Amino acid sequence: MTNYTIPATQKAAVISKAGGTVEIKTDHPVRAQKDLLPGECLVKLDCSGACHTDLHAAAGDWPIPAKLPLIGGHEGVGTVVAIGDNTTNSPVKLGDRVGIKWLADSCLNCEQCRKGREQNCDQAKLSGFTVDGTFQEYVVSYVNHVTLIPEGIPSDEAASVLCAGVTVYRAIKHSQTEAGDWIVLPGAGGGLGHLAVQYARVRGLRVIAVDTGADKKELCLKLGADKWIDFKETKDLVGEIKAITGGAGAHSAVVTSASATGYTQAVDYLRPGGTLMAVGLPGDAKLEASIFWTVLKNVSVIGSYVGNRQDAREAIDIAARGQVKVHFATRPLSELKDVYEGMKEGKIAGRIVLDMSKQ
Ligand code: NAD
Ligand code: ZN
Numbered sequence: 001m002t003n004y005t006i007p008a009t010q011k012a013a014v015i016s017k018a019g020g021t022v023e024i025k026t027d028h029p030v031r032a033q034k035d036l037l038p039g040e041c042l043v044k045l046d047c048s049g050a051c052h053t054d055l056h057a058a059a060g061d062w063p064i065p066a067k068l069p070l071i072g073g074h075e076g077v078g079t080v081v082a083i084g085d086n087t088t089n090s091p092v093k094l095g096d097r098v099g100i101k102w103l104a105d106s107c108l109n110c111e112q113c114r115k116g117r118e119q120n121c122d123q124a125k126l127s128g129f130t131v132d133g134t135f136q137e138y139v140v141s142y143v144n145h146v147t148l149i150p151e152g153i154p155s156d157e158a159a160s161v162l163c164a165g166v167t168v169y170r171a172i173k174h175s176q177t178e179a180g181d182w183i184v185l186p187g188a189g190g191g192l193g194h195l196a197v198q199y200a201r202v203r204g205l206r207v208i209a210v211d212t213g214a215d216k217k218e219l220c221l222k223l224g225a226d227k228w229i230d231f232k233e234t235k236d237l238v239g240e241i242k243a244i245t246g247g248a249g250a251h252s253a254v255v256t257s258a259s260a261t262g263y264t265q266a267v268d269y270l271r272p273g274g275t276l277m278a279v280g281l282p283g284d285a286k287l288e289a290s291i292f293w294t295v296l297k298n299v300s301v302i303g304s305y306v307g308n309r310q311d312a313r314e315a316i317d318i319a320a321r322g323q324v325k326v327h328f329a330t331r332p333l334s335e336l337k338d339v340y341e342g343m344k345e346g347k348i349a350g351r352i353v354l355d356m357s358k359q
Contacts, residue, residue: 018060036084049075076134179204187256189216260285
């Protein structure tokens with residue numbers, strides 16, 4: 001068995017108070033092997049994607065608070081370098097390359113876990129929210145929930161599949177659509193959205209990408225979107241979507257915008273029997289929709305929260321086969337604050353991946 005040398009301290013991006021700024025520490029402690037509990041493992045990270053959820057956690061703009069002090073991050077890929085003593089039946093071993101997703105752990109025995117809704121387990125641990133996440137060189141995670149990364153996909157290409165990919169993969173899977181159907185993707189140029197364009201194409205759906213700016217337009221069309229609508233330029237979103245879909249409206253919408261405006265009018269542009277998948281997480285907004293038309297049109301409104309272990313496997317396998325590719329730029333961990341600024345301003349097309357080996 002390989003033995004890894006594990007340092008006592010490491011580089012980590014720490015937030016000390018809600019709404020506070022990220023501070024890069026170079027002497028943050030690494031958990032020693034002897035201090036790992038049964039079921040825990042230590043993963044030496046190659047990289048981590050930065051998700052808009054990390055920005056919500058850092059800003060403290062959700063109805064539920066994150067732990068403090070907090071190390072954010074939940075799209076990590078790295079190597080298992082230690083496993084807690086007395087861990088039984090571990091599905092991973094030392095040296096395995098694994099991914100860390102938002103759902104770091106769950107009990108696997110409660111009704112929600114048994115039904116495959118592991119993310120709704122009462123004992124769920126959330127990476128970068130209720131437990132420290134992947135914006136550090138070494139992260140403590142859980143053998144039962146880390147995702148084995150198939151060979152052939154580089155770590156930086158795999159990272160953002162762990163949250164952005166898994167989340168939109170599951171949402172599209174539950175969108176009650178069939179090959180040939182029209183799906184509207186508000187937020188299509190962002191981290192989740194640009195992967196939604198591709199997972200939708202894998203399922204044979206026709207995609208109407210909705211976002212703003214020349215970069216995001218180019219990206220969405222390059223990734224296979226059939227149509228593009230700039231939400232800042234259009235004067236009639238509903239009219240445009242109806243015109244594209246032959247007058248009837250779209251079969252589904254998967255909303256991944258971080259603001260409530262992405263949800264506006266979705267019930268109006270869906271055709272009868274259509275499905276609205278709620279994914280983007282503005283903290284204080286209400287879903288504004290006509291009850292009358294939701295009923296008369298038989299519209300389904302479904303919330304979709306990340307994915308379980310199986311969703312993660314399926315999403316990463318599709319990416320490893322090259323059918324979905326994360327569009328990303330790499331930056332060092334020390335630039336996380338700038339990444340958050342870019343995200344706030346809506347400037348990032350696709351994703352930023354933080355490379356732990358970069359200074
Ligand atoms: P992002 O910032 O990369 O992308 C959001 C995109 O939405 C941006 O491109 C932005 O221009 C676009 N947008 C904003 N307003 C819009 C509008 N009115 N119409 C169309 N597009 C609009 O963010 P991300 O990392 O993709 O995350 C998006 C949201 O999803 C966040 O709120 C995040 O917390 C949430 N999220 C939810 C889950 C889940 O399990 N449901 C998982 C991960 C992230
Ligand atoms: Zn995320």
